[in-house]
Amino acid sequence: MPFTPVTERVAVKTVPADAVERVRRELSVSPVVATILAGRGLTDYETCRRYFNPDPANLHDPFLFGAMGKAVERIGRAIDSGEKITIYGDYDVDGITATVLLKRVLDALGADCSWYLPNRLVEGYGISADGIESIAAGGTRLVISVDCGVTACDQVEAARLRGVDVIVTDHHEPKWKLPAAFAIINPKVEGCGYPDTTLAGVGVALKLCQALCTARGAPDRLWKERFDLAAVGTAADIVPLTGENRIIVSHGFALLADRPLAGFAALLELQGLKGRRLSTHDVVFQIAPCINAVGRLGDASAGVRLLLCDDPAAAMPLAQVLVDANRERRAIHEQVAGDACAWVQATCEPERDFALVAGERHWHAGVIGIVASKLVERFYRPAILMSIGDDGMARGSGRSIKGVHLLETLDECADLLEGYGGHAAAAGLTIRADRIAQLRDRLNEAVRRQLDGVELRPVVEADAAVRLEQLSTGLLRTIERMAPFGPGNMRPVLYCGGLSHRYPPRVVGSNHLKMNVSRNGTGMDAIGFNFGARQAELARARSFGLAFTLDENVYNGKTSLQMKIKGVDL
Numbered sequence: 001m002p003f004t005p006v007t008e009r010v011a012v013k014t015v016p017a018d019a020v021e022r023v024r025r026e027l028s029v030s031p032v033v034a035t036i037l038a039g040r041g042l043t044d045y046e047t048c049r050r051y052f053n054p055d056p057a058n059l060h061d062p063f064l065f066g067a068m069g070k071a072v073e074r075i076g077r078a079i080d081s082g083e084k085i086t087i088y089g090d091y092d093v094d095g096i097t098a099t100v101l102l103k104r105v106l107d108a109l110g111a112d113c114s115w116y117l118p119n120r121l122v123e124g125y126g127i128s129a130d131g132i133e134s135i136a137a138g139g140t141r142l143v144i145s146v147d148c149g150v151t152a153c154d155q156v157e158a159a160r161l162r163g164v165d166v167i168v169t170d171h172h173e174p175k176w177k178l179p180a181a182f183a184i185i186n187p188k189v190e191g192c193g194y195p196d197t198t199l200a201g202v203g204v205a206l207k208l209c210q211a212l213c214t215a216r217g218a219p220d221r222l223w224k225e226r227f228d229l230a231a232v233g234t235a236a237d238i239v240p241l242t243g244e245n246r247i248i249v250s251h252g253f254a255l256l257a258d259r260p261l262a263g264f265a266a267l268l269e270l271q272g273l274k275g276r277r278l279s280t281h282d283v284v285f286q287i288a289p290c291i292n293a294v295g296r297l298g299d300a301s302a303g304v305r306l307l308l309c310d311d312p313a314a315a316m317p318l319a320q321v322l323v324d325a326n327r328e329r330r331a332i333h334e335q336v337a338g339d340a341c342a343w344v345q346a347t348c349e350p351e352r353d354f355a356l357v358a359g360e361r362h363w364h365a366g367v368i369g370i371v372a373s374k375l376v377e378r379f380y381r382p383a384i385l386m387s388i389g390d391d392g393m394a395r396g397s398g399r400s401i402k403g404v405h406l407l408e409t410l411d412e413c414a415d416l417l418e419g420y421g422g423h424a425a426a427a428g429l430t431i432r433a434d435r436i437a438q439l440r441d442r443l444n445e446a447v448r449r450q451l452d453g454v455e456l457r458p459v460v461e462a463d464a465a466v467r468l469e470q471l472s473t474g475l476l477r478t479i480e481r482m483a484p485f486g487p488g489n490m491r492p493v494l495y496c497g498g499l500s501h502r503y504p505p506r507v508v509g510s511n512h513l514k515m516n517v518s519r520n521g522t523g524m525d526a527i528g529f530n531f532g533a534r535q536a537e538l539a540r541a542r543s544f545g546l547a548f549t550l551d552e553n554v555y556n557g558k559t560s561l562q563m564k565i566k567g568v569d570l
Helices: 019-025 031-038 045-052 069-083 093-108 129-137 153-161 203-216 225-237 243-258 262-270 279-297 301-308 312-347 367-378 406-411 432-453 473-480 531-538
Strands: 011-013 082-089 110-117 141-145 165-169 184-185 356-360 383-388 393-399 419-424 425-433 459-462 492-507 514-517 522-528 544-555 559-568
Touching: 011 559, 019 031, 019 045, 019 559, 031 473, 069 082, 069 141, 069 165, 069 184, 069 203, 082 093, 082 129, 093 110, 093 141, 093 203, 093 279, 093 301, 110 129, 129 153, 141 203, 153 165, 153 279, 165 203, 184 203, 203 225, 203 243, 203 544, 225 243, 225 279, 262 279, 262 301, 262 312, 279 301, 279 312, 301 312, 312 356, 356 432, 367 383, 367 393, 383 425, 383 432, 393 406, 393 432, 406 419, 406 425, 406 432, 425 432, 473 544, 492 531, 492 559, 514 531, 514 559, 522 544
Parallel strands: 011 459, 082 110, 082 141, 141 165, 165 184, 356 383, 522 559
Antiparallel strands: 383 393, 393 425, 419 425, 492 514, 492 544, 514 522, 544 559
16 A cells, blocks of 8 residues: 555643643633643643743753863863864754854953864764864864764864864763763763753853853853844754743844844845744744755855854845755755655555655755655654765665654664764764665664554644634733744644534645634634645535634734644544
8 A cells, every 4th residue: 555645633632620720720811721831731820920931040050060160161271371262063053053152152252263064965964083183283272062072982082182172062862972072061961960951052052151151250141142043043953942942042032033143134134034023933944944054055154154244234145145045955855855755655655664764866965854854744754864975875864753762763773874863853874875775674673663553643632622712812812922832832732623614615825725614603714734635525524623723814904813723633
C-alpha cells in the first residue's frame, strides 16, 4: 500500500476539576480560561502572575553555572591584556544571533574581538579542524564557541596543542565524553548546576554576557538591550517558550517593535513587519528564514554583518541580500521536497517503513533539514535526508516525531556513522554513502521498537472543550495575553463538537477550506489552511467536531471572530 498524507486525530486534554475550580476562584476567570491555565500547570495566583508578567528580574543568577566564574575570569584577563578573542559561531539563526550578541557585548567591554562562522557546505556543522587552524594562525589565544562545541573533543584538543584556550558555550546534548575545554557552559551537561536546561544557544550566550557585565561592574543595559537578538535566536531554534526563554522572547519582541537594531529594522521593513508587535510565527516564518538562508546556501557571514551594522542606509542592501537568498533557498527547497515526497510514495510502505531515510547527490545540503521537516509533517515518520558529496560522504539532517528520541536512536547506529549530534527532535550526521541502506534498515527497526505498536498518526490535543456561545472577544484577548507562543506554550487549541454546516464548505485560495458552522442557533466562520482535501468528507458529515484556535478575521473593514481549524473530528 503506497504512502498517503496522514490525517490527524483529535483529543481533549483531561484537566482535574478541582484544579480548574481553584484557578477560577483565585483569578476570577471564566471556566474556559481556568481550564486552559490549569492544564498547563498554572494552578495558583503567584505562578499565574509570573506567567502573565514575564520579568527579567526573575532570571536566574548566571553564576549558577559551575564553570561560569572560571570562564568570566579568563575572558576578563583577555580583555585587560588586549589579548585577541575569537567567537566561533554556528551558521543557523541561533548561532548567528549568539555570535552577534556576544560580539556586541565584548566590544562594549573593551575586548579585541573577532568572529568566525564555518561554511556549511565546506566545513559542516560545529567546530572544524580547518577553522581552529585558521583562527590560531591569526593570533587568537582564546576562542569562545556559541551554539556549538560540546561534542568537539578532537578540535578542542587541536586548539589546546596550538596554545589556544577554548571556552565552550552550547545547549546541545553532550556525548559520554566532554571536550577538554578551558570551561564548558552548557545547561545540559550533567552537574553544571544551572536550573533551566531549555535555553537556546543564544540564551546561554546571553547568560555569559550577564555574568561578564556583573563581574566587571558594567551596566545591565549592555546585555538587556540585546534581548532582541536572544529572542530571535530562541524563537527560531524552536526551544520551549517557558521559564527564562519566555522572559527573553517576551522582552526581545518588545525591543524589536520599539527600537530594533538597524539590521532588524531593514529586514522588518522588507518583510512588511515594520511597526508592529511581532509574534513567534512572524519570526519563525519571515525573519528567521532570511537569516538562515545565507547559511543554508554556504556563507552565513552576511547575517552577522547585517546584525552588526548600525547604519540604516548600509543595512538595507545587506538585508536585501538575505531576502534574495531566501527566495533562492525556497526554489531549491521546493525542488528537493518534490523529489523526496515522490521517493517516499514510490518506494516506501506505511506498514513496513517506520523511518524515512534517503540520500541523493543532487540534493542541496542547505535545505535537507527543512525538507525532512516537510516529510515528517506529511507522512508522520522520523525522516533523515542526506546530500551525497563527490568524496562519497553523505551529510544529513533529521527531524523526529513525538515518542522517538532521534539522538538516542542514532546512538544505536553509531558504528555506521562518521559523526553525529543533536537532540530529541533534530540531529545532523555524516555517513559513507555506501552505508545509507544499512542505516535505513537499522533506524527502521529501532523506531519500530520504540513505538511498539503506537499508531503513527499525529494527535491534535485541545486545551479545553467549549460551546460556541462561550467564544468571545474577551476570551480572545485573554488568550493573546498568553503570548509569546511556541513549544511548551502553544497557542491554546479549543474543541467544539456537535457542529453542523450553515452553508456547504468550499475550497478557497490555495487549498484552504472555508466553512460556516453552527450549534444551538449560534454560528461562526471557520478557516482551515491546507485543509482543502477534507472538503468532500466534511460536506457529507451531518455532525462533526473541530479543534481550532480562536482568531479574528478582518474583511471590508469589519472584524469578526473566526475559528482557525487545527483538526477535524468525524
